[in-house]
Amino acid sequence: xxxxxxxAAVDAAGQIRAWFVGRLPDGWxxxxxxxxxxREEITVIGDxxxxxxGQEAAGEAAAEGAEGSAETEADARAAGRSRRFREExxxxxxxxxxxxxxxxxxxxxxxxLSEGRKVMFTTLSVPVMTRLRQAERRVLDTLVEAGVARxxxxxxxxxxxxxxxxxxxxxxxxxxxxxxxxxVRAEGPRS
Numbered sequence: 001x002x003x004x005x006x007x008a009a010v011d012a013a014g015q016i017r018a019w020f021v022g023r024l025p026d027g028w029x030x031x032x033x034x035x036x037x038x039r040e041e042i043t044v045i046g047d048x049x050x051x052x053x054g055q056e057a058a059g060e061a062a063a064e065g066a067e068g069s070a071e072t073e074a075d076a077r078a079a080g081r082s083r084r085f086r087e088e089x090x091x092x093x094x095x096x097x098x099x100x101x102x103x104x105x106x107x108x109x110x111x112x113l114s115e116g117r118k119v120m121f122t123t124l125s126v127p128v129m130t131r132l133r134q135a136e137r138r139v140l141d142t143l144v145e146a147g148v149a150r151x152x153x154x155x156x157x158x159x160x161x162x163x164x165x166x167x168x169x170x171x172x173x174x175x176x177x178x179x180x181x182x183x184v185r186a187e188g189p190r191s
Contacts, residue, residue, distance in 0.1 A: 013037040016104055020044055023096055028089065041124045042100060045111040048085055051077050078115035085112055086121050
């Protein structure tokens, strides 16, 4: 990706974030939502207000009534609160997503944070082509044979998630360094 393309992508991501912050109804989230943008998808994740005392008691009663449930009370509150938000905001979210998809040419996914737990409503699964040497394919095949993954595709997705979970700070530093490189390039002489 050239410097011009990176600059355009950064500008577009900033415009998308600003559009959603301006477009979202007041009161949906406790602060500004996290808006994550890549080539195919825009993901909007907002913090829901905490469950109020009267609602908390109802959530606890529902959690106790569930037979064989391994969810903790907080998990049950988060699930109930997220579900309620999803249902109550569905029409507005769908309308906003359609508008954004037309305007920005990307699909929109939604999620919330409730009681410290992230719940995603919709997400894309985008195929990504790659070339792997035999040693790398054998790693994927071992994961499939061991029952960790159903297919090579699932195994590769599992590996990417694992790296993302364990190397988050390293990946953040790398992204910051790339932004700095692009900034230095932008400040340099134009050809």
